[in-house]
Amino acid sequence: MDMDRLRDLTRRRPVLVLMHAQSDPDALASAHLLLKAFGEGDIGTFSEMGHNAKRIAEELDIPVIIGPRPDDYKVIAAVDAVSPEMLSPDVEITPDLVVDHHLPHGSWDGALSFVEEDRPSCVEIVIDLLDGLGIALDRRDALIALTGMIADTARFRFANARTLMTAARLLEEGVDMSEVLAVVESEHCFDxxxxxxxxxxxxxxxxxxxxxxxxxxxxxxxxxxxxxxxxxxxxxxxxxxxxxxxxxxxxxxxxxxxxxxxxxxxxxxxxxxxxxxxxxxxxxxxxxxxxxxxxxxxxxxxxxxxxxxxxxxxxxxxxxxxxxxx
Structure with missing residues (x-):
């Protein structure tokens, strides 16, 4: 089963969780939560993050390495990226694990893939994987996950029933929606x-x-x-x-x-x-x-x-x- 393969993969550490170029809040949240499954490693990207993701990373203290060295890691994971070119047009990347919610591209040959096109945000898929691994989320994780979910669903305009149920569950971790919106809709967004x-x-x-x-x-x-x-x-x-x-x-x-x-x-x-x-x-x-x-x-x-x-x-x-x- 794929979950058994994922469980085995998480025993290999450290992991490098890669986000796509000009990464957004959903990619950042997905990377943060997936890193939790491994317990040791880094979040990385080969280009500058998008403005919103960069601001949220700074505000919520999420470390991100710009231009990481893949050879320093035992496992390479990719989140919210439809193809290797989205990770880097210059560095050849062969991920061991892919989590995504875009139209399948067919270029992740050999990787353990969890791709669900019908999920409005990628972080929802990562949450399901953590559930399958028996890993609980704390309040900070819930806050970060909600920022990604809200950003990628355009304030829930593109959400479905599963999205809303997941969001409700995250709020039960003690996060207030006004707190999430304060992060997503910070005045810095409208400089x-x-x-x-x-x-x-x-x-x-x-x-x-x-x-x-x-x-x-x-x-x-x-x-x-x-x-x-x-x-x-x-x-x-x-x-x-x-x-x-x-x-x-x-x-x-x-x-x-x-x-x-x-x-x-x-x-x-x-x-x-x-x-x-x-x-x-x-x-x-x-x-x-x-x-x-x-x-x-x-x-x-x-x-x-x-x-x-x-x-x-x-x-x-x-x-x-x-x-x-x-």
């Missing part, structure tokens, strides 16, 4: 640089129609994920935000609202196939995904991604009727 990025995203936006669906595209230098959410709040059904990264090509973050997802939009599938065709990598969920491509093809990828989304709407019976409206 001047983030607000400027949001305003620039709105200023540069281009909108196209696919039937009665609005697909908004824009560019920022940072905070692309939160900028995409701002576009949804402004009325877009799908938001695509590109950001050029120094020495790392560029990245496109996508968000789709519930109406778009119900109409057949799946950003993860669109970005995964498109990124692979352009020499990059990508993936995610129906309503939230990302892709990285070589810098010279970033604008091309943004346009192509919008077209893929319009095709998905058309395939589900929507009148594609694509027009640029702004």
């Amino acid at each position: 001047v640089s983030r607000r400027i990025a949001h305003l620039k995203a709105l200023q540069r936006v281009e909108v196209r129609r696919a039937g009665d669906m609005l697909i908004a595209s824009t560019s920022v230098s940072a905070f692309e994920g939160s900028a995409a959410r701002i576009l949804l709040q402004a009325g877009a059904d799908v938001a695509l935000v590109m950001s050029a990264k120094r020495n790392d090509g560029g990245r496109i973050s996508g968000r789709a609202g519930p109406r778009a997802v119900a109409r057949g939009v799946h950003l993860g599938r669109a970005m995964q196939s498109l990124a692979e065709s352009m020499g990059g990598w990508g993936g995610g969920h129906a309503g939230a995904a990302g892709m990285s491509v070589p810098g010279g093809r970033l604008e091309e990828a943004l346009v192509a991604c919008g077209s893929r989304i319009a095709e998905q709407v058309s395939e589900r019976g929507g009148n594609e009727d694509v027009d640029d409206v702004a």
Whole structure:
């Protein structure tokens, strides 16, 4: 059984738990809890963490090694990453253990994998694994887990019944929801640089129609994920935000609202196939995904991604009727 294999694996220490590039709060929470299963090791990433994860790591005192040495560890685990390229495009990584909730990519050959695409957050899967190992969570663990869960479900908007039951159980550890939200929604989240990025995203936006669906595209230098959410709040059904990264090509973050997802939009599938065709990598969920491509093809990828989304709407019976409206 997989749990027996996992139990055997946790006896090999130390472990390096790797997060994806520009890691988010869900990846951080997943890594923290998975490390608890081994009892000895480190959390690592080969790039800077995302702004929110970095702030939460500092606030909740979660040590993270930037640029770890995999050879120093007996076990390599990967969390919240759809492929090895998401861990590092430069360092060849062969994980022994993978825990993820994205569309399966098929590139984790040989690893013990716990992949459940229907789980809104990765940390939920890790909690189930700890339950299977008989490892209890303390109050701090519950707080960290809830920050990841709330962040990845957009404040529970994409939660399902299992998510809410898990959250309720975590709150029983003595955590107050207002405390969790205070961490996730810290004033630092809305500092001047983030607000400027949001305003620039709105200023540069281009909108196209696919039937009665609005697909908004824009560019920022940072905070692309939160900028995409701002576009949804402004009325877009799908938001695509590109950001050029120094020495790392560029990245496109996508968000789709519930109406778009119900109409057949799946950003993860669109970005995964498109990124692979352009020499990059990508993936995610129906309503939230990302892709990285070589810098010279970033604008091309943004346009192509919008077209893929319009095709998905058309395939589900929507009148594609694509027009640029702004």
